[in-house]
Amino acid sequence: MTSPRTTTSYALLGLLGLRDWTTYELARQVQRSLHWFWPRAERKLYDEPKRLVADGLATATSGSTGKRPRTVYGITDAGRTELARWLDEPSAARSSEFxxxxxxxxxxxxxxxxxxxxxxxxxxxxxxxxxxxxxxxxxxxxxxxxxxxxxxxxxxxxxxxxxxxxxxxxxxxxxxxxxxxxxxxxxxxxxxxxxxxxxxxxxxxxxx
Amino acid sequence: MTSPRTTTSYALLGLLGLRDWTTYELARQVQRSLHWFWPRAERKLYDEPKRLVADGLATATSGSTGKRPRTVYGITDAGRTELARWLDEPSAARSSEFxxxxxxxxxxxxxxxxxxxxxxxxxxxxxxxxxxxxxxxxxxxxxxxxxxxxxxxxxxxxxxxxxxxxxxxxxxxxxxxxxxxxxxxxxxxxxxxxxxxxxxxxxxxxxx
DNA sequence: CGCAAGATACTGCCCTGTGCAGTATTTGAG
DNA sequence: CTCAAATACTGCACAGGGCAGTATCTTGCG
Known part of the structure; x- marks a missing residue:
């Protein structure tokens, strides 16, 4: 394991559990739905999937659109298992900044x-x-x-x-x-x- | 100015505007009241007053209780002015983590x-x-x-x-x-x- | 009186997370 | 055909969190 997983890791793993996504799509989806209760900057959403891949919880498929790179991420069986295990853990307290x-x-x-x-x-x-x-x-x-x-x-x-x-x-x-x-x-x-x-x-x- | 002030700077400046505090008292007070809408770790509350002093917004009076050091912080006129000015600024959006x-x-x-x-x-x-x-x-x-x-x-x-x-x-x-x-x-x-x-x-x- | 527990008063370190600037390419609307 | 918007990232500096570590002082209990 590269380092302890965070809630952000699992939030992205959860989305990967639904279907495959490119990082850009992931970023948009997070803004639309998760953002209301788990706000994270776009910047993070580019780092996190790489960690999931390094830990064997996700797969990255590199393709391209013309000359522009395009990485599609998906979940692995280990990823699904780990996600299900995480659901048992106690959660951090709610916190809000105003x-x-x-x-x-x-x-x-x-x-x-x-x-x-x-x-x-x-x-x-x-x-x-x-x-x-x-x-x-x-x-x-x-x-x-x-x-x-x-x-x-x-x-x-x-x-x-x-x-x-x-x-x-x-x-x-x-x-x-x-x-x-x-x-x-x-x-x-x-x-x-x-x-x-x-x-x-x-x-x-x-x-x- | 050491670096741009954060909301945490102003939150502490606000408390200093009410009376003098030691960092320990400040930490306790933040947990009791501000914590509900501006949660910050105790650790940060030990760094921040030093920055306020460096910027001339607060004063630090070093005393001691026996051999143990004891720093009391207070607000300066510049601090009060800056605090009042901050009240005019637009605020960051509310955000909550759950x-x-x-x-x-x-x-x-x-x-x-x-x-x-x-x-x-x-x-x-x-x-x-x-x-x-x-x-x-x-x-x-x-x-x-x-x-x-x-x-x-x-x-x-x-x-x-x-x-x-x-x-x-x-x-x-x-x-x-x-x-x-x-x-x-x-x-x-x-x-x-x-x-x-x-x-x-x-x-x-x-x-x- | 002696001692343990809790309160006071911090610092260092490593990691997560934010914000912004920077760099490209591709697509679509007019 | 052109230009704006969408796509697809990386680097850097700094705010912030969590935890371990290091003291000293106070208080209550036996």
């Missing part, structure tokens, strides 16, 4: 206008993401690449949609809250402490 | 039992995160470190709670769905395509 929320959190280092702009941008980005998601799903339903996998796709997409809509609803709510604040330091008559208590109660109720 | 969802997505490479186990683990992790969040908030309300920042805290916490609860609800729903599947390849009588269409409709409705 730079704009860091700006909201430290809003008192700036002005109320800055906070309002930050929230407006979050709403705009969120609307964009929800639209993109809907467009993607529309295409996937009208012309499914893997019709027999629709149910797995639907499980994953449902979470993505709920997540994006949750952010959008929150952003609109937060923007409305902030609208009545006289300054970034005072929430007017909003009872922040009481609101936190309500949230805690919701959490306790959900976990039973 | 390894377990990759396993759900490629569940057809394994067995139905594996999928069920994966979902059970997601539910368990989710319950844990919701509890932790509630505990954190309880402590923060009972004994607030920065009472005058409660409203900003409440904005951020609300999003975190909604996000975690969304994942929890989804995981329970998905686990129930999968319960009736005869195999990982067939969703029994579940209309996955119809379900996707409903989700698209929800998205379209939300973006107007």
């Amino acid at each position: 730079e704009a929320l860091v700006k909201v959190f430290f809003a008192d280092a700036g002005t109320l206008d800055q906070l309002r702009t930050t929230l407006d941008r979050i709403v705009a980005e969120s609307v964009q993401r929800v639209s993109d998601l809907a467009d993607n799903v529309d295409v996937g339903v009208a012309d499914p690449a893997f019709p027999t996998r629709m149910h797995l796709n639907a499980l994953a997409v449902r979470l993505q949609v709920e997540q994006e809509l949750t952010v959008l609803r929150w952003a609109r709510w937060a923007r409305a809250q902030v609208d009545s604040w006289p300054s970034v330091h005072e929430p007017d008559d909003w009872d922040a402490t009481g609101s936190l208590a309500t949230l805690v109660a919701e959490c306790r109720a959900a976990v039973g | 390894e377990a969802l990759v396993k759900v997505f490629f569940a057809d490479a394994g067995t139905l039992d594996q999928l069920r186990t994966t979902l059970d683990r997601i539910v368990a992790e989710s319950v844990q995160r919701v509890s932790d969040l509630a505990d954190n908030v309880d402590v923060g309300v009972a004994d607030p470190a920065f009472p005058t920042r409660m409203h900003l805290n409440a904005l951020a916490v609300r999003l975190q709670v909604e996000q975690e609860l969304t994942v929890l609800r989804w995981a329970r729903w998905a686990r129930a769905q999968v319960d009736s599947w005869p195999s990982v390849h067939e969703p029994d009588d579940w209309d996955a395509t119809g379900s996707l269409a409903t989700l698209v409709a929800e998205c379209r409705a939300a973006v107007g």
Whole structure:
């Protein structure tokens, strides 16, 4: 083994389990589907298949389109076995990065206008993401690449949609809250402490 | 400037804007609050303040507790100015990693039992995160470190709670769905395509 | 009082991953 | 026929993660 496999290795192995792909196709497919819950830069997607081949989990078939090289990757039996084994392993915790929320959190280092702009941008980005998601799903339903996998796709997409809509609803709510604040330091008559208590109660109720 | 500042630089600068901290305290504080939307390894939090000092955005005061060194960091005027300026910049897109969802997505490479186990683990992790969040908030309300920042805290916490609860609800729903599947390849009588269409409709409705 | 466990305070190393620039060739639209 | 877009990569510098390692200080328990 060249070095310990990462989740990215298995994500690509998973795609190779469905059919053969060139790296370029793989990169596009990752952006369309996996990107929502396992985002990786295109750059990585050119390195990773080589490692899979070195470990005997994938095969590389070099061809060409005229003078341009063209490598097609496929999965091996060892690859399928390893992929199935990986499904048993415990997973890393979910983690999300939200730079704009860091700006909201430290809003008192700036002005109320800055906070309002930050929230407006979050709403705009969120609307964009929800639209993109809907467009993607529309295409996937009208012309499914893997019709027999629709149910797995639907499980994953449902979470993505709920997540994006949750952010959008929150952003609109937060923007409305902030609208009545006289300054970034005072929430007017909003009872922040009481609101936190309500949230805690919701959490306790959900976990039973 | 040593090199372009990252969001991590500004996140720490933001904390330094509230009061002075030792790196150890900073590390703990980041785990408690920022970690939910800007997760960074402890290791990084020891390097970053040094860069801030090198750029004149922070000050380092070396003291000691007996023979053990102890560096206290604080913000400079230049640091405050730079922090306020950063609030104007557009932010990076939100991004989240969810390894377990990759396993759900490629569940057809394994067995139905594996999928069920994966979902059970997601539910368990989710319950844990919701509890932790509630505990954190309880402590923060009972004994607030920065009472005058409660409203900003409440904005951020609300999003975190909604996000975690969304994942929890989804995981329970998905686990129930999968319960009736005869195999990982067939969703029994579940209309996955119809379900996707409903989700698209929800998205379209939300973006107007 | 003595000692163990946990808290405090870091550094080094190797690897993954990102972003951007750079280099070509081929295809398709007008 | 031409030019833009798509295809197909590589190199490089830096951010970041995880883990091991090395101390010292504090606290509670017997």
